[in-house]
Amino acid sequence: MRLLFMGTPEFAVPSLRRLVNSSHLVAGVVTVPDKPRGRGQQMAPSDIKKEAIKLGLDVWQPAKLDEPEFLNAVRSLRLDLIVVVAFRILPESCFTIPKYGSINLHASLLPKYRGAAPIQRAIMNGETETGVTTFFLKSRVDTGDMLLQDSLQIGPDETAGSVHDRLAELGAKVLVKTVDGIDSGELRSRPQDSSLATPAPKIQREDCVIRWQNGVEQVHNHIRALSPYPGAFTRWQDSQLKIFHGKISDRTSRQSQHAPGSVVHLSDNIIHVQCEDGIYGVTQLQPEGKRRMSSSDFLNGYPLQPGDQFV
Numbered sequence: 001m002r003l004l005f006m007g008t009p010e011f012a013v014p015s016l017r018r019l020v021n022s023s024h025l026v027a028g029v030v031t032v033p034d035k036p037r038g039r040g041q042q043m044a045p046s047d048i049k050k051e052a053i054k055l056g057l058d059v060w061q062p063a064k065l066d067e068p069e070f071l072n073a074v075r076s077l078r079l080d081l082i083v084v085v086a087f088r089i090l091p092e093s094c095f096t097i098p099k100y101g102s103i104n105l106h107a108s109l110l111p112k113y114r115g116a117a118p119i120q121r122a123i124m125n126g127e128t129e130t131g132v133t134t135f136f137l138k139s140r141v142d143t144g145d146m147l148l149q150d151s152l153q154i155g156p157d158e159t160a161g162s163v164h165d166r167l168a169e170l171g172a173k174v175l176v177k178t179v180d181g182i183d184s185g186e187l188r189s190r191p192q193d194s195s196l197a198t199p200a201p202k203i204q205r206e207d208c209v210i211r212w213q214n215g216v217e218q219v220h221n222h223i224r225a226l227s228p229y230p231g232a233f234t235r236w237q238d239s240q241l242k243i244f245h246g247k248i249s250d251r252t253s254r255q256s257q258h259a260p261g262s263v264v265h266l267s268d269n270i271i272h273v274q275c276e277d278g279i280y281g282v283t284q285l286q287p288e289g290k291r292r293m294s295s296s297d298f299l300n301g302y303p304l305q306p307g308d309q310f311v
Contacts, residue, residue, distance in 0.1 A: 001080045001183045004098070005057075006030040010047045011164060012085035014172035015105060019083065020055050022176050024183070027077045028058040030065075032088070066091045081182065083175065084137065095137040100182055102137040105171045107164075108200065109133060109149055111192040114142035115200035119160050119167065122200070123225035126217065128154055130163065132171040134178040136189055145189035147178045157220075157247065159227040203230060210234045212261035212310060216248050216278030223280075231286065234261070234310040241310070244292060245284035246270075252278055261310040269296035273310055 001024040005016055008031050020026050029052040037044040045053075052059050062070040065088065074082075074097050082095060082102035095102035108118035110133040115121070122130045131151030138144040150170055154163055181187025203226070210219060210232050223243050226232040231242035249272050258264050258274040265272050271282040286292040287302065298304070 001025070001179055002027055002078065003179070004028055004030060004074065004077060004079050004082045005048075005052075005085075006082060006087040006090070007048045007085040008032050008046045008088075009086050011107070011168045011171075012048050012087070013051045014168045015083070015085045015175045016048060016051055016055070018172040018176045019179070020057070022179070024176075024179055026057060027079065028060060030060045030062070030087070033061045033063060065094050070094075071097070081179065082137075083179065085171070085175070089141060090137060092139055103134055103147065103175075103178060103182075104137055104142075104144070105175050106133045106135065106142060107167045107171065109151060110135060110142060110146060111194060111197040113200035114197055116202040118200040119163050120200075120203055120225045121198075123154060123158075123160055123163065124221055126221050128156075130154055130167070132167055132174050134174055135192075143192060143194065145191050147181070147187055147189050148174050150174050157224065159224045159245070161228045208232050210243065210310070212273060212280075213276050214260075216251060216275040216280050219275050219280050220246065220248050236304070236308065236310050240288040242286040242292075243282050243284070244286065246280055246282045248278060249281035250279040259309070263304060263306050263308045263310065265306050266299060266304070269294070269299065271295050271299070271304065 003019065003024055003026050005019060005026050029048060031046045031048045034043040034045050049059055071093060079098035081098050081100045084102060084104040090102060108122065109131040113121055129151055131149055133149045134147040136144040152166055152170060208226055208230055210222060212219065223232045223246060227244040231244060233240050233242045256274055260274055260276055262274045263271060264274050264279055272279050273282060283295050285295060285298055
């Protein structure tokens with residue numbers, strides 16, 4: 001199979017590596033234009049561009065995917081398949097060019113969690129299982145006929161970062177198996193049941209606010225869903241605190257004398273915060289403008305006291 005690979009972030013890197021090492025030919029890589037990053041705003045390539053250069057592959061970085069010049073370049077490759085992993089929405093004029101069309105690797109068990117943030121949304125909702133799905137592209141995002149799926153368990157304290165890394169490796173294996181099946185003609189697609197679809201919209205800033213008035217289980221899921229990026233946050237003394245790790249310290253249905261968000265006590269270098277029905281123990285956080293640190297280091301440098309309020 002002669003392929004064109006399209007992707008951007010680190011999640012797509014294992015897939016590109018496995019395809020290059022497979023029996024299929026990766027004719028080139030398409031990714032986003034370089035962007036200014038960091039304090040110096042230096043132009044930086046995507047993770048996929050860096051990997052493609054290491055692998056000696058040709059790289060295209062079109063500003064628009066429906067530009068005639070780019071589409072003509074894709075046609076000239078005489079492709080069997082376009083493979084998409086964590087990239088932009090492709091116009092129909094692009095994804096219909098190859099002989100077999102275009103496929104996508106999505107980080108959920110479709111039709112659940114269609115959208116830009118399937119890993120974060122699954123953990124936020126307390127899911128104990130997730131997975132990956134390969135499917136043919138259609139005009140409506142994440143609705144195409146499915147090819148293969150595989151699943152994994154989400155640990156009760158596992159963060160989005162850990163799930164992301166495991167899904168990236170699982171997805172790479174499933175993707176190569178999918179391409180193998182299309183090539184052999186043995187793999188058949190099946191339609192999604194849209195009645196079972198759930199959304200996974202992009203994470204916005206307001207999604208990152210910790211709502212201590214929620215149940216402790218919900219607070220725990222929210223924090224680990226946004227760790228390590230973009231980070232769930234609360235406010236203390238008119239300053240933002242991002243919280244990356246913690247644990248449920250106490251579950252109780254009794255009505256507490258402390259208001260949600262109150263710092264109940266400090267013990268074992270853990271910051272114990274009242275939620276609606278229990279106590280959450282913060283173990284890693286980041287003060288505004290500072291580095292990420294353990295709660296122990298934070299307490300050594302900041303005057304947090306029992307009775308203080310997180311909002």
